[in-house]
Amino acid sequence: MTPLPHSYHQPLLTLENISHSINNDLILRDINLQVLNVTRPNMQQGQVVGVYGRSGIGKSVLCRIMAGLLRPGSGTVRVGDTQQPVTPGAVGFVQQRYPLFQHRTLADNLLLAAQCRHHPEAARQHAAAYLDRFGLAAHGRKYPAQLSGGQRQRAAIAQQLLCAEHFLLLDEPFSGLDVAMIDELRKIIVEVTTADELNTVVIVSHDLVTTTALADCLWLLSPERDARGQLLPGATISPRHQYNLADLGLAWHPHVEAEPEFVRFVEGIKEEIRVG
Numbered sequence: 001m002t003p004l005p006h007s008y009h010q011p012l013l014t015l016e017n018i019s020h021s022i023n024n025d026l027i028l029r030d031i032n033l034q035v036l037n038v039t040r041p042n043m044q045q046g047q048v049v050g051v052y053g054r055s056g057i058g059k060s061v062l063c064r065i066m067a068g069l070l071r072p073g074s075g076t077v078r079v080g081d082t083q084q085p086v087t088p089g090a091v092g093f094v095q096q097r098y099p100l101f102q103h104r105t106l107a108d109n110l111l112l113a114a115q116c117r118h119h120p121e122a123a124r125q126h127a128a129a130y131l132d133r134f135g136l137a138a139h140g141r142k143y144p145a146q147l148s149g150g151q152r153q154r155a156a157i158a159q160q161l162l163c164a165e166h167f168l169l170l171d172e173p174f175s176g177l178d179v180a181m182i183d184e185l186r187k188i189i190v191e192v193t194t195a196d197e198l199n200t201v202v203i204v205s206h207d208l209v210t211t212t213a214l215a216d217c218l219w220l221l222s223p224e225r226d227a228r229g230q231l232l233p234g235a236t237i238s239p240r241h242q243y244n245l246a247d248l249g250l251a252w253h254p255h256v257e258a259e260p261e262f263v264r265f266v267e268g269i270k271e272e273i274r275v276g
């Protein structure tokens with residue numbers, strides 16, 4: 001497929017020489033990569049990165065490092081158009097269990113999040129706008145325990161977007177959702193990335209098709225072999241496993257997952273994982 005016209009600009013996320021061990025066990029080895037701001041004519045869209053890898057390979061550890069919640073054994077993570085080293089709170093991180101304050105109403109949860117960055121009156125306006133935008137306005141007075149799983153998830157995404165400026169990290173966002181909710185969440189992710197050119201969303205997921213369909217680039221976290229075919233310790237994202245979907249003509253556009261090139265690409269990734 002012919003790639004749509006696009007051009008590359010400043011870096012938005014940089015991982016430099018990231019390695020990490022737990023109890024002397026090397027989990028991540030020498031990860032180097034960069035997400036650039038890619039622009040397409042007449043299209044305001046941030047970047048979506050899909051991260052895929054087998055169970056237990058180190059995706060959650062990598063997420064915590066990218067979110068600034070875990071200091072890597074070595075290396076640096078820099079985020080945003082100013083490329084500051086990541087600090088806790090700089091990246092919105094929606095974890096598998098959505099950590100809303102249970103004793104606060106949904107509206108209060110969002111208000112607290114908005115107060116991280118805004119003065120009280122502006123915070124109220126932003127929180128109300130996000131309640132509305134995420135289809136939660138009718139549920140503002142409910143407590144998290146009174147919300148459905150999908151509503152809690154939307155609330156958690158809204159909360160993280162309110163307090164972190166341009167960067168959102170989603171760990172297994174599609175797990176446990178029915179097909180209607182998955183569609184709804186996909187719409188929200190597209191909405192988030194089209195809201196601002198600098199918005200960057202990293203999705204870590206076992207759902208390869210849904211994630212790839214939304215992504216501009218896909219990273220495959222996997223073990224590597226040396227020249228003699230021996231498995232090296234730790235997992236990495238080698239340059240050949242950093243797939244630029246914009247260059248392949250498979251960056252998100254409506255119904256991309258129905259295209260034969262997309263289906264072939266996903267089959268190729270599955271094969272890569274099987275033989276890896």
Ligand SMILES: Nc1ncnc2c1ncn2[C@@H]1O[C@H](COP(=O)(O)OP(=O)(O)OP(=O)(O)O)[C@@H](O)[C@H]1O
Pocket residue numbers: 022023027053054055056057058059060061062
């Ligand atoms: N606190 C910890 N103590 C010891 N080992 C840990 C700890 N956290 C993670 N690990 C190990 O690090 C490796 C990577 O774990 P991680 O949770 O990042 O995998 P994952 O790719 O997210 O897996 P899954 O897809 O199953 O959620 C695993 O072997 C895990 O056992």
